[in-house]
Amino acid sequence: xxxxxxxxxxxxxxxxxxxxxxxxxxxxxxxxxxxxxxxxxxxxxxxxxxxxxxxxxxxxxxxxxxxxxxxxxxxxxxxxxxxxxxxxxxxxxxxxxxxxxxxxxxxxxxxxxxxxxxxxxxxxxxxxxxxxxxxxxxxxxxxxxxxxxxxxxxxxxxxxxxxxxxxxxxxxxxxxxxxxxxxxxxxxxxxxxxxxxxxxxxxxxxxxxxxxxxxxxxxxxxxxxxxxxxxxxxxxxxxxxxxxxxxxxxxxxxxxxxxxxxxxxxxxxxxxxxxxxxxxxxxxxxxxxxxxxxxxxxxxxxxxxxxxxxxxxxxxxxxxxxxxxxxxxxxxxxxxxxxxxxxxxxxxxxxxxxxxxxxxxxxxxxxxxxxxxxxxxxxxxxxxxxxxxxxxxxxxxxxxxxxxxxxxxxxxxxxxxxxxxxxxxxxxxxxxxxxxxxxxxxxxxxxxxxxxxxxxxxxxxxxxxxxxxxxxxxxxxxxxxxxxxxxxxxxxxxxxxxxxxxxxxxxxxxxxxxxxxxxxxxxxxxxxxxxxxxxxxxxxxxxxxxxxxxxxxxxxxxxxxxxxx
Numbered sequence: 001x002x003x004x005x006x007x008x009x010x011x012x013x014x015x016x017x018x019x020x021x022x023x024x025x026x027x028x029x030x031x032x033x034x035x036x037x038x039x040x041x042x043x044x045x046x047x048x049x050x051x052x053x054x055x056x057x058x059x060x061x062x063x064x065x066x067x068x069x070x071x072x073x074x075x076x077x078x079x080x081x082x083x084x085x086x087x088x089x090x091x092x093x094x095x096x097x098x099x100x101x102x103x104x105x106x107x108x109x110x111x112x113x114x115x116x117x118x119x120x121x122x123x124x125x126x127x128x129x130x131x132x133x134x135x136x137x138x139x140x141x142x143x144x145x146x147x148x149x150x151x152x153x154x155x156x157x158x159x160x161x162x163x164x165x166x167x168x169x170x171x172x173x174x175x176x177x178x179x180x181x182x183x184x185x186x187x188x189x190x191x192x193x194x195x196x197x198x199x200x201x202x203x204x205x206x207x208x209x210x211x212x213x214x215x216x217x218x219x220x221x222x223x224x225x226x227x228x229x230x231x232x233x234x235x236x237x238x239x240x241x242x243x244x245x246x247x248x249x250x251x252x253x254x255x256x257x258x259x260x261x262x263x264x265x266x267x268x269x270x271x272x273x274x275x276x277x278x279x280x281x282x283x284x285x286x287x288x289x290x291x292x293x294x295x296x297x298x299x300x301x302x303x304x305x306x307x308x309x310x311x312x313x314x315x316x317x318x319x320x321x322x323x324x325x326x327x328x329x330x331x332x333x334x335x336x337x338x339x340x341x342x343x344x345x346x347x348x349x350x351x352x353x354x355x356x357x358x359x360x361x362x363x364x365x366x367x368x369x370x371x372x373x374x375x376x377x378x379x380x381x382x383x384x385x386x387x388x389x390x391x392x393x394x395x396x397x398x399x400x401x402x403x404x405x406x407x408x409x410x411x412x413x414x415x416x417x418x419x420x421x422x423x424x425x426x427x428x429x430x431x432x433x434x435x436x437x438x439x440x441x442x443x444x445x446x447x448x449x450x451x452x453x454x455x456x457x458x459x460x461x462x463x464x465x466x467x468x469x470x471x472x473x474x475x476x477x478x479x480x481x482x483x484x485x486x487x488x489x490x491x492x493x494x495x496x497x498x499x500x501x502x503x504x505x506x507x508x509x510x511x512x513x514x515x516x517x518x519x520x521x522x523x524x525x526x527x528x529x530x531x532x533x534x535x536x537x538x539x540x541x542x543x544x545x546x547x548x549x550x551x552x553x554x555x556x557x558x559x560x561x562x563x564x565x
Contacts, residue, residue, distance in 0.1 A: 001167045001168065001169060002167060002168070002169070002170045003030065003034070003133075003164065003165055003166065003167050004030070004130075004133040004136050004159065004163045004164040004165065004166050004167075004168075005030035005031045005033065005034045005164040005165070006034050006170070007133070007136045007137055007140075007168075007170050008031050008034070008097065008136060008140065008159070008164065009031070009034045009035060009038060009041060010137075010170055010172065011136070011137055011140035011141070011172060012041045012068065012140075013038075013040050013041060014172045015066070015140075015144050017041050017066070017068050018041070018042060018065075018429075018430070019041075019042050019043075019044055019056075019059060019068070019426075019429055019430070020035070020041055020042070020043050020044070020056075020068045020069070020070050021043075021044045021046055021051075021052040021053070021055040021056045021059075021067075021068070021069050021070070021426070022043060022044070022045070022046070022049075022052050022069055022070030022071060023045065023046055023047075023048070023049050023052055023070075023071060023072070023076060024045075024072065025071070025072025025073065025074075025076050025099060025112070026072060026073075026099075026111075026112065026161070027072045027073035027074075027076075027099025027100055027101060027112065027160075027161045028070060028071070028072045028073075028076075028097075028098075028099035028159075028161075028164070029161075030161065030164040030165055031070065031097070031099070031159075031164055043070075044425070044429065044454065044458060045454065045457070046422070046425075046451060046454050047450040047451055047453050047454055048079060048448065048450060048451070049069075049071045049075075049076050049077075049079035049080045049083075050079050050080065050082050050083050050418070050422075050448065051083075051418075051421075051422040051425075051448050051450075051451045051454070052069045052070070052071060052080065052083070052422075053069045053071075053080045053082075053083025053084055053086075053087065053094070053096060054083045054086065054416075054418070054419045054422030054423060054426070054448070055067075055069075055422040055423070055425045055426040055429075055451075055454075056068055056069040056083075056094055056096075056426060057083060057086065057087045057092050057094060057419075057422075057423065057426065058386060058409055058419075058422060058423030058424065058425065058426030058427045058430075059426035059427065059429065059430045060087075060092050060093055060094055060426075061090075061092060061406065061409045061423070061426075061427070062384055062406050062409060062426065062427040062430055062431055063406070063430045063431070064215075064217060064406070065093075065430070066093045066094060066095055066144055066147050066148050067087075067092065067093070067094040067095075067426065068094070068095050068096075068097070069083070069094070069095075069096045069097070070096075070097045070098075071096065071097075071098050071099070072098070072099045072112070073098065073099045073100050073101055073112045073113060073114065073116070073161075074101075074111075074112030074113060074114050075112065076098065076099065076112075077098045077099075077114060077116040077119070077120075077158075078114060078119065080096060080098070081119060081120060081123065082414075082416060083096075083416075084096060084120055084123050084124060084154050084156065085123035085414055085416075086411050086413075086414045086416045086419060087153070087154040088123045088124060088125065088153055088154050088413075088414075089123075089411075089412070089413025089414040090211060090238060090411065090412055090413050090414070091151050091152050091153055091211065091212070091215055092152060092153070092154065092215075093147040093148040093152035093153065093154075094147055094153075094154040094155070095140075095143045095144055095147055095154075095155050095156075095157060096154060096155070096156045096157070097156075097157050097159065098116050098156060098157070098158045098159070099158075099159060099160075099161060099164075100113075100116060100129070100158045100159060100160040100161065101113040101160060101161060102160050102161045102162040103131060103160040103162055103163060104162065106160065116129075116156065116158045117129045117156070117158055120156045123154075124153065124154050124155060124156050125146055125147065125151075125152075125153030125154060125155055126143075126146050126153075126155050126156075127155065127156035127157070127158065128142070128143065128155075128156070128157050128158065129158045129160075130157065130158065130159045130160070130163055131160075131163070132163070133163050133166035133167065133168045134168045136159070136163070137170060137171060137172050137173065138173060138176070139157060140157065140172075141172065141173050141176050142176050142178065143155040143157050145176045145178075146178075146181065149183055150181075150183030150302055150303070151183075151212075151301075151302050151303040151306075152215055183302060183320075184302070184304075184318050184319055184320075185319060185320045185323055186319055186320070186323050186327075187300065187317040187318065187319030187320075187323060187324040187327065188317065188318070188319070189327065191315055191316065191317045192317060192324060192327050192328055192331065193331060194315050195273070195298040195300075195315045195317060195328065196328055196331045196332055196335070198271050198296050198298060198314075198315065199229065199231075199271060199273060199298070199328075199332070199339075200332070200335060200339060201271075201339075202231075202269075202270055202271035202339055202341070203270055203339070203340070203341060203343075203344060204265075204268060204269045204270040204271070204293075204295075204341070204344045204347075205229070205231045205232075205269060205270070205271045205272075205273070205339065205341060205344070206231065206232055206233075206234070206265045206266055206269035206271070206272050206273070207225075207226055207229075207231050207232065207233040207234070207273045207275070208233075208234055208236075208254065208266060208272060208273065208274045208275070208277055209222060209233065209234070209235050209236070209239045209242050209243065209274075209275045209276055209277055210235070210236040210238055210239040210274075210275070210276045210277025210278060210280075210283075211236065211238030211239050211276060211277075211412070212239075212275065212276020212277065212301060212302065212321055213235075213239055213242040213275055213276045213321055213405075214238070214239060214241065214242050214276075214405040214406060215276070216276065216302070216320060216321040216322055217322065217405075218242075218275075218276070218321040218322040218325055219241070219242045219243070219404075219405045221321075221322055221325040221326055221329065222242055222243055222275065222325060223243055223244070224329060225325055225328060225329050225332070226243060226249060227249070228329065228332060228333070229332065229339065230249070230338075230339070230341065231249065231273075231339075231341070232249055232250075232251050232261075232265050232344075232345070232348055233249055233250055233251065234250070234251050234252065234253065234254045234258070234262040234265070234266065235250070235253060236253065236254060236255065236277055236280070236283050236412075237253060237255070237282070237283075237397055237410065237412045238410075238412040238413075239276070239277065240253065240397060240402045240408045241402035241403065241404050241405040241406065241407050241408050242405055244403040244404075245401035245402050245403055246381075246401050246403055251265055251348065251352070252357070252398075253397055253398065254266050254283055254284075254556070255280075255282050255283040255284070255285075255550065255556075256282045256283075256285070256549060256550045256552075257394045257397075257398065257546050257547075257548060257549060257550075258283075258548065258550075258556075259352075259356055259357065259548065260351050260352075260354050260356040260548060260559060260561065261348055261351040261352040261354075261356075263548075263550070263556040263557070263559060264348075264351045264556075264557070265348055265351070266284070266290075266556055267290075267291060267292040267293075267555070267556050267557050268292050268293055268347070269293075269295055270293065270294075270295045270296070271295060271296050271297075271298070272295055272296070272297045272298070273298045273300075274297060274298065274299045274300065274301075274313070275300045275301075275321060275325070276300065276301060276302075276321050277301075278301070278306045278309065278310070279309070279310040279311045280310075280413075281310075284310070284311065284556060285550050285553070285554050285555045285556050285558075286553050286554060286555055287310050287311050288555075289554065289555025289556070289557070289558070290311060290555060290556065292557055296314045296315070297311065297312075297313040297314050297315070298313065298314065298315040298317065299313040299315070299316050299317065300317045300319065300321060300324050300325075301317075301318065301321075302318070302319065302320055302321065303318075304316075304318045354561070356547070356548050356559075356561050356562075357398060357399070357548075358562070358563075359544075359547075359562065361515070362515070362541065363515065364514075364515075365515070365540070365541045366512065366513075366514065366515050366518060366538060366539060366540045366541065367515070367540065367541055367544060368391070368392065368395050368467045368469070368540045368541065368544055369395055369398070369399050369544075370515065370518065371465065371467060371518055371538055371540065372395050372396055372398075372399035372400050372439070373399050374518055374519050374522055375400065375437065375439075375465060375522060376399065376400045376401060378519070378522045378523060378526055379435055379437065379526070381400070381401055381402070381403060382404075382407075382434070382435070383407070383434065383435040383436065383437045384406070384407050384408075384409065384424075384427045384431060384434050384435070384436050384437070385400055385402075385407060385408055385409070385437050385439060386409040386410065386419070386420045386421075386423035386424045386427060386436070386437070386438045386439070387408075387409070387410040387420050387438070387439045387440065388410075388411075388417055388418060388419060388420035388438075388439075388440040388441060388444030388445065388447075389410070389411055389415045389416060389417045389419070389444060389474075390417070390441050390443065390444060390472065390473050390474040390475075391441065391467070391469075391473035391474045391477065391544070391545075391546050392439050392440060392441045392444075392467040392473070393410055393439070394474075394546045395439075395467070395546065396408075396410075396439040397410070398546075409423045409424075409427060410423075417443065417444040417447050418444055418445075418447030418448040419448075420438040420439065420440045420444060420445065420448075421438050421440070421445065421448050421449070421451045421452070421455070421462070421464070422448055422451055423438070424436050424437070424438040424460070424462045424464075425451060425454060425455055425458070425460055425462070428455075428460040428461070428462055429458070429460070435463070435526065436460075436461070436462050436463070437462070437463045437464075437465060438462055438463070438464045438465065439465045439467065440464060440465065440466050440467070441466065441467055441468070441469070441472075441473060442466060442468045442469070442470065442492055442495055442498070443471075443472045443473075443492055445464070445466055445498075446496075449501070452501075452502065452505040452507060452533070452535075453505055455505075455507070455533050456505055456506045456507065456533070459531075460533060461529075461530065461531050461532055461533055462533050463525050463526065463533070463534050463536070464502075464533070464534065464535045464536060465536050465538065466498060466535065466536060466537045466538060467538055467540050468495075468498070468537055468538060468539050468540060469539075469540045469541065469542045469543075469544065470491065470492050470495065470539075470542055471487075471490055471491055471492060471542060472489075472490040472491075472492065473544075474546070475490040476490040476491075477545045477546065480543075480545070481545075481549075481551075481560075482551070498511075498535055498537040499511050499535070499537055501535075502533075502534075502535035507532065507533040507534065507535055508525075508529050508532050508533065508534045508535065509534075509535045509537065510524065510525065510534060510535070510536050510537070511537045511538075511539070512536060512537065512538040512539065513539050518538065521536055521538075522536070545562075547560065547561055547562040548560065548561050548562070
């Protein structure tokens with residue numbers, strides 16, 4: 001016989017969970033007591049529940065494992081909601097275990113009671129409230145299965161305190177079958193054949209891929225297909241690294257801050273192959289303006305609800321991306337056909353020759369783009385880069401060339417400030433042999449800055465690149481461009497001395513104020529202080545803007561380039 005708390009820990013062991021990120025409280029003390037009694041599942045004590053979920057999310061994004069967080073009832077659960085919603089928007093596999101007041105108190109406004117199932121319902125793939133200790137094992141099995149199959153996502157398991165104290169026999173199921181949940185894996189062969197015929201007949205083809213390629217570990221198959229066809233390709237913000245950024249067939253990122261060549265190719269192609277992407281508003285702009293010429297769209301996605309949601313497609317293929325790509329490659333190789341797209345590539349090279357990512361260096365102030373370029377050089381492009389949300393996020397995406405998947409961790413769908421440092425913590429624990437870099441801004445970093453304490457406790461040698469322009473940079477950019485330069489509440493006044501703050505937490509702090517100091521400071525951080533957390537507070541050009549840019553509500557052809565201003 002085991003207590004419910006013992007069963008919870010045994011379930012985590014059965015699922016081969018290495019790390020649980022959490023914060024204790026009354027409703028989960030039985031579970032924490034069982035964590036203390038074993039050493040297979042390691043617990044990481046964060047300083048805020050939001051960071052617990054973000055850190056578990058960062059682990060999941062960087063490893064293809066299910067991230068696990070543990071929080072108490074009431075404020076513990078509500079603090080976790082931002083992290084849960086962040087993971088939900090980006091389809092990240094996670095299990096969040098929340099404590100609940102004893103079942104006989106539910107509905108009586110007990111101390112630290114809240115309706116966790118009701119609160120999280122809109123931002124989870126599924127959630128459970130366990131009412132019987134005998135249901136824990138099967139529910140946990142279902143939670144991990146749901147989180148990591150089909151279109152991944154977070155699953156919440158809410159467990160009342162009395163259920164963790166009750167006892168029953170432990171029997172963990174080997175597998176699980178759910179009548180109401182059977183994700184499609186194999187794509188429809190007839191639809192795949194139609195898609196292949198369209199691709200082989202294209203004269204202006206384009207491949208557009210998103211985070212679904214990375215989530216399904218389909219990057220190698222995508223690369224094989226793209227090189228076999230010789231087509232141009234773009235990866236969304238969430239898909240960076242799915243195809244090597246240094247390959248000449250890669251046109252850069254599409255969308256609001258994408259390259260001219262990627263956006264123009266998206267607009268002017270005659271056949272568009274969309275894989276694991278959802279035609280997000282930040283990628284295609286206004287759907288009414290998406291496409292300058294008639295064209296056919298093929299859409300491959302595991303989630304049928306994503307197909308034709310924003311843009312009508314001609315050949316929908318519901319299925320697991322690796323299975324569909326493998327079938328496509330087989331059919332294309334059998335056809336032994338080759339498309340004639342030399343003229344299309346000449347047109348693309350014309351757009352590319354505009355060199356839309358160029359920027360002006362200054363002698364007296366640090367340009368943020370230059371920092372990212374130097375970061376890429378010094379890390380050899382092999383680091384895991386996490387980012388917060390804002391201008392620094394876009395510059396990291398634009399100027400750090402990701403050749404591998406799971407090296408770029410950021411909040412794409414929800415756009416959550418504060419994720420960068422917790423993401424880096426999760427990635428550092430899961431990938432101890434890789435360099436972990438958090439690119440952030442002085443606004444974002446302060447949202448979870450207390451996690452410098454966690455990083456110290458667990459000796460995480462993260463490098464923090466704070467592109468400090470003393471503004472909420474992206475807000476200021478929009479205010480400059482669309483609100484008459486009325487900088488309402490976007491100036492960051494009374495900033496802390498980040499160097500002293502880092503040192504107060506026991507880390508290394510370095511301030512960088514001039515362009516000629518950037519390279520030396522980065523080398524010092526990565527070489528002299530290789531095994532320590534280093535906080536580089538880099539004072540950058542206060543008025544640098546992110547270009548290219550497509551204004552909200554416009555189409556991809558309505559791009560604003562730096563040279564136009």
